Amino acid sequence: MGSATSSPYRATRLALLVAFTAGAGSGYLAHEYREVVVANPGVIGLTLLLVFAAGGLIRVVARALRRAGSRVDAIFAEELGNKPSPRPR
Structure with a gap:
């Protein structure tokens, strides 16, 4: 188990990873379904x-x-x- 001081750092890294993954996924879907997005x-x-x-x-x-x-x-x-x-x- 990690120490209590590393927990906020790990949570921040995980939040950034989730945000990046969501952004990349959204960008991919927007590129694939461009006509639907515009319509x-x-x-x-x-x-x-x-x-x-x-x-x-x-x-x-x-x-x-x-x-x-x-x-x-x-x-x-x-x-x-x-x-x-x-x-x-």
Whole structure:
């Protein structure tokens, strides 16, 4: 397992890889179906709007879950304190 400090770096790298893959895939599809893209700009605009709205919703949900997790961690830390473990290590 990696350390906690490398986790944000790995998450950033993974997010960039996903964004690059999505962009490359979208570019390929736009190139292959150029006539469809030009003929239906309204549908494409609406789809992009829905994709960005879903991304914003995912961001809000992730923040709420992270905030709830930190609250649970604070409750555990307060309840457990610095009691030693009953099992020897």
